[in-house]
Amino acid sequence: MTLLEPRIAPPATTPAPPPPPAGGPIDPAIRADVDKYRQQYARFLAGELSDEVFRVYRLTNGIYGQRQGGTNQMVRVKVPYGSIQPEQLEMIGWLVDTYSRGWGHITTRQNIQFHFVQLDQIPEVLEHLAAVGLTTREACGDTVRNVQGCHLAGACPHEELDVTPWAEATYRHFVRNPISQRLPRKFKINFSGCETDCGQAMFNDVGVIGVTRRTDDGTVERGFRVFIAGGLGTTPHPALALEDFTPRTELLPTIEACLRVFDQAGNRDNKLRARMKW
Ligand code: HEM
Ligand code: SF4
Helix, strand or coil, rough: CCCCCCCCCCCCCCCCCCCCCCCCCHHHHHHHHHHHHHHHHHHHHHCCHHHHHHHHHHHHHCEEEECCCCCEEEEEEEHHCCCCCCHHHHHHHHHHHHHHHCCCCCCCCCCCEEEEEEHHHHHHHHHHHHHCCCCCCCCCCCCEEEECCCCCCCCCCCCCCCCCCHHHHHHHCCCCCCCCCCCCCCCCCCECCCCCCCCCCHHHHEEEEEEEEECCCEEEEEEEEECHHHHHECCCCCCCCCCCCEEHHHHHHHHHHHHHHHHHHHHCCHHHHHHCCC
16 A cells, blocks of 8 residues: 555445544534634535635645645544544544544654545544544644654653653644734644653754753752754754743743744745744
8 A cells, every 4th residue: 555545435334433432522612613613614505714724724624635636635643742542542543444544644843744534524534533631732733733742751760850741732732822822823833741852852943851950059940941042944953042041930921932933933935934033
């Protein structure tokens, strides 16, 4: 099977297996997103939303139209800092069997994505993801993308501090936040628990690395060094340290300040020059 091979439907005689059991009650914010998606899709079908308006809305919700045209879509599911529960993996396994090609990709930035889902099936796919607490919200578009974390967070002997709660707080603070919805370009935040930087903080818009400092009274304070304006691509640029030490209480205001500067000063005329590194 090649990457561009379309979905092959299972033989009609194969009874579809039921979806795996869901978790607890659905997160009300994800519930509202799915309901809104259904509404916007209905408005698009009724001709009330233009192709362009629906395209931007769909992308902001992690649904990419595939380049070969037709109604094939790629669904990108956010997995903040790479932390996923067994029932969520079960559900994704069932979804790729039922709606995609039986497999998907775990991406460099800790999303899970799968192709060849038909546009009219997206609402039900979002519904199944919601049942296990997963969202595609802001997995694409000019938004704050999935917040990454180093892979051994919480269990690594080298870490200066466990970045898990900080990455979770950052994810929760920015997802659906009005300031993250219409940025000049996508915005990427990565966390690493120490300077080894397995979380690849050094080539992201904001890279946060766990560090310690010794205060005047000799105690050790755990906090962060925040790097900004890194990027890869055809013009790679290593990130620059914003300051030597950012106390834990200052982390979210610091990241938000970076985002606000980018929002106001970023290049809105040329998308190719719109990342912080420019
Ligand atoms: C000829 C080969 C390649 C080209 C032309 C290319 C081009 C690009 C471009 C244009 C971007 C977007 C940068 C931005 O948004 O500012 C990007 C991002 C990225 N690329 Fe590549 N790439 C290539 C190979 C690779 C390879 C081999 C890897 C990994 C082994 C890789 C990993 C990444 C990652 C992780 C990002 C996201 C980081 C970021 O947003 O700054 N790329 N690449
Ligand atoms: S960045 Fe540091 S703390 Fe995180 S996995 Fe790598 S070595 Fe461990």
